[in-house]
Amino acid sequence: MLGSAGLARSVVFVIFDEGSSDKGGGGRIPALALGPLVKPGSHLKAQTSHYGLLRTIEAGLGLPLLGASRTAKPIVGIWR
Numbered sequence: 001m002l003g004s005a006g007l008a009r010s011v012v013f014v015i016f017d018e019g020s021s022d023k024g025g026g027g028r029i030p031a032l033a034l035g036p037l038v039k040p041g042s043h044l045k046a047q048t049s050h051y052g053l054l055r056t057i058e059a060g061l062g063l064p065l066l067g068a069s070r071t072a073k074p075i076v077g078i079w080r
Helices: 050-061
Strands: 012-015 031-034
């Protein structure tokens, strides 16, 4: 359960990697960020990619940036 003490400082990303067009490399795809670190009702208005998601995860875990994530913008504005 996302409200459990073990996940108090966590986020779960659910990504549906099936765009409905080829626009921008695959079109819009649904993505959810769930958990206590996410502001309720928030949403990302800026365009992002899997590199932006990777950069967000790397930054959150204090990991070195890999490849193209070095130049990607992390996901911001949805965190508590």
